[in-house]
Amino acid sequence: MRYRLYQLGWTALDWLFPPQCGGCGTPGTRWCSNCQQEVQKISPPVCKKCGQKIEREGLCGRCLSDPPSFTALRSWAHYEGPVRNAIHQLKYKRDVGMGEVLAGELVEYYQALGWTVDLVLPVPLGATRESERGYNQAALLAKPLAIATGLPYNPQALSRIRETKSQVELSFVERQVNVAGAFQARPDLVSGKRILIVDDVATSGSTLRECAGALLQSKAVAVYALTVARSKFSSASPVRLDSQISYMEV
DSSP: OHHHHHHHHHHHHHHHSOOBOTTTOOBTOSSOHHHHHHOOBOOSOBBTTTOOBOSSSBOOHHHHHSOOSSSEEEEEEESOHHHHHHHHHHHHSOOTHHHHHHHHHHHHHHHHHTOOOSEEEEOOOOHHHHHHHSSOHHHHHHHHHHHHHTOOBOGGGEEEOSOOOOOTTOOHHHHHHHHTTOEEEOHHHHTTOEEEEEEEEESSSHHHHHHHHHHHHTTOSEEEEEEEEEOOOSSEEEEEETTEEEEEEO
16 A cells, blocks of 8 residues: 555656656656567576576576675666666666656566565665765665565665775776775664665676675675666676586676
């Protein structure tokens, strides 16, 4: 019921302030049917741990050699075409209505995963960046998902305790260094719980690894990660498929 009221609120705003499609700019809708049809969803097989697209069921080479601290990461779609445009609208153009649209896709996707979760959290922004932007785009995805699924939502459970620079143009190792020790969780809010952390895009997974590490240090029992999109990473990494090794971007 709460989620239905949330959706109705956005419908009312659309009547008052006619929107444009976040994927292509078509007037009259925040997300048109053509853009929905062009979404390149991430289909199996994917790495059981990080969710990266691979050739066969199993683990990618990076997760075999350096297992991430999260239990599993999954992403709804590839970061391209209308999905990329929609995330840019949400993240950089103050089109906060795209949060409701993309969260709706995440709700359906999350429910199909069958994960058991006790608490939903957004990946936190640094104070400076959130002040400049005026909002945390991850929170605009995580809160509607929590409302729709009836799960508790508490963004205070995880915080970014130091500012980090943009991950764009950084190598895998540089990304890890950039976010190392950047997050802190509250044991009184996460201890003994299975946590779902939500973000807009996963690239190298470094940020989600650090978030998961902070939550586990504060006695969370499991951490799952969910993003709208998965972006290709420019550093080639070996991917192990049974006895076979191939190379792909992760």
